[in-house]
Amino acid sequence: MAASPTAGVPVCIDDFEAIAKSTLPAATWGYYTSGANDEDTLRDNREAFRKYKLRPRILRDVSKVNTTTTILGKKARTPLCVAPCAMHELAHPDGEIGTSKGQPIYQKQPLFISTEDINGSIVNQPKMAVADLGSVMILSTYSTKALEKVIAANSNPDTHYWFQLYVYKERGISEKLVRRAEAAGFEALVLTVDAPVLGRRLLDARNRFNPPPYIRLENFIEGSATGDGTLDKSESETFGETFGNRGDAGLTWEEGIAWLRSITKLPIILKGVLTAEDTELAVKYGCAGVIVSNHGGRQLDGVLATIDALPEVVEAANGRIEVYMDGGVRKGTDIIKALALGARAVFIARPILYGLAYNGEAGAKLALKILQDELESGMALSGCRDINDINESLIHFPGHQPQPRRLGYYPSKL
Numbered sequence: 493m494a495a496s497p498t499a500g501v502p503v504c505i506d507d508f509e510a511i512a513k514s515t516l517p518a519a520t521w522g523y524y525t526s527g528a529n530d531e532d533t534l535r536d537n538r539e540a541f542r543k544y545k546l547r548p549r550i551l552r553d554v555s556k557v558n559t560t561t562t563i564l565g566k567k568a569r570t571p572l573c574v575a576p577c578a579m580h581e582l583a584h585p586d587g588e589i590g591t592s593k594g595q596p597i598y599q600k601q602p603l604f605i606s607t608e609d610i611n612g613s614i615v616n617q618p619k620m621a622v623a624d625l626g627s628v629m630i631l632s633t634y635s636t637k638a639l640e641k642v643i644a645a646n647s648n649p650d651t652h653y654w655f656q657l658y659v660y661k662e663r664g665i666s667e668k669l670v671r672r673a674e675a676a677g678f679e680a681l682v683l684t685v686d687a688p689v690l691g692r693r694l695l696d697a698r699n700r701f702n703p704p705p706y707i708r709l710e711n712f713i714e715g716s717a718t719g720d721g722t723l724d725k726s727e728s729e730t731f732g733e734t735f736g737n738r739g740d741a742g743l744t745w746e747e748g749i750a751w752l753r754s755i756t757k758l759p760i761i762l763k764g765v766l767t768a769e770d771t772e773l774a775v776k777y778g779c780a781g782v783i784v785s786n787h788g789g790r791q792l793d794g795v796l797a798t799i800d801a802l803p804e805v806v807e808a809a810n811g812r813i814e815v816y817m818d819g820g821v822r823k824g825t826d827i828i829k830a831l832a833l834g835a836r837a838v839f840i841a842r843p844i845l846y847g848l849a850y851n852g853e854a855g856a857k858l859a860l861k862i863l864q865d866e867l868e869s870g871m872a873l874s875g876c877r878d879i880n881d882i883n884e885s886l887i888h889f890p891g892h893q894p895q896p897r898r899l900g901y902y903p904s905k906l
């Protein structure tokens with residue numbers, strides 16, 4: 493784990509986390525950072541990356557590194573994407589609009605963070621010699637900026653917006669959200685399937701976490717500038733109660749997924765798939781992709797780390813649908829490992845919240861830029877010029893690779 497920032501300017505995601513911890517109100521920090529129950533899965537998500545060692549190739553021309561790829565058939569300039577997170581405004585008033593405008597930026601002379609950056613100039617003044625780099629941002633149903641406003645704030649055609657959906661017992665609420673997402677230009681629906689009920693988050697319970705009164709879930713405010721939803725959160729309900737009371741824990745493949753497919757032509761991505769069996773069903777029920785996710789360790793504690801679950805899902809999908817992952821991605825080499833194990837794209841959640849907490853839109857941009865720089869430098873150091881050069885041969889699987897050769901294995905004449 494990296495040390496905390498020395499000069500106060502973050503140079504890696506762990507620095508952002510340390511700053512967020514010391515600046516955010518305790519209950520917000522708790523809500524953002526914590527996981528369910530013993531937090532075993534939360535910890536494992538990060539720790540598991542360490543088991544997979546890299547097998548770099550050398551002496552390949554890596555003077556230019558290209559991270560361009562496609563996601564759901566659309567061009568993206570990087571496989572680094574933004575996962576849905578409720579209530580970005582808890583971190584900073586820029587909220588989801590700051591994150592949206594803070595989509596990854598691409599430096600024409602990439603690879604390393606310059607001394608100038610480290611000294612802080614980019615923090616308040618993102619360089620002008622950069623063009624926005626498009627990838628995917630998934631907006632949470634529980635955003636604090638209305639979905640129309642978030643998508644309208646973007647000016648980069650290479651940035652793709654997907655809308656994350658929970659299905660409510662009152663289906664009309666979900667259907668309205670789908671219609672608005674379609675009308676606003678969202679390109680896919682991400683149905684979160686690992687939260688039929690809310691995970692037991694002990695820190696939130698101890699803190700009696702409830703968003704402060706200034707937080708508005710704008711997608712649900714009737715009569716707001718853009719919102720026409722009907723799920724107003726009453727003042728007396730806790731956040732968890734709102735979620736539990738409205739969400740449909742009875743959702744099934746046969747009825748729920750079929751219902752969603754019947755009301756929209758947008759591609760449907762399932763978020764929260766961890767097994768081959770459910771991947772097979774996702775294919776059967778016409779989903780366009782799955783996100784291998786355990787909700788950042790916030791739902792069922794004790795499930796596999798996502799990087800460990802990924803190979804099983806990739807194998808089951810067998811190229812029929814796209815497989816993405818999230819959970820514990822904090823470094824460029826984490827992204828490389830996930831891509832090498834078959835993920836088409838990688839999503840991050842808490843790093844964005846920590847970036848926003850640091851400095852709003854500019855902070856989110858800086859967090860994304862650091863990860864993008866780390867991805868590019870990691871690719872160069874691994875001998876990968878192109879995203880397609882990243883494959884399984886880069887990974888030393890624990891227990892699967894040829895055993896490390898013992899000293900004396902080679903004939904002495906060599």
Ligand SMILES: Cc1cc2nc3c(=O)[nH]c(=O)nc-3n(C[C@H](O)[C@H](O)[C@H](O)COP(=O)(O)O)c2cc1C
Nearest residue numbers: 524575576577578632684787788819820840841842
């Ligand atoms: C504060 C917070 C709020 C979240 N809100 C949502 C949400 O509204 N919908 C959703 O599908 N996932 C939500 N997630 C889960 C993330 O999308 C993602 O699966 C997970 O956090 C990824 O792990 P990471 O935080 O280690 O990057 C949330 C996660 C956090 C930390």
Ligand SMILES: CC(C)CC(=O)C(=O)O
Nearest residue numbers: 578634687690735787790
């Ligand atoms: C409870 C949800 C509204 C947000 C969420 O998914 C989360 O906090 O993990």
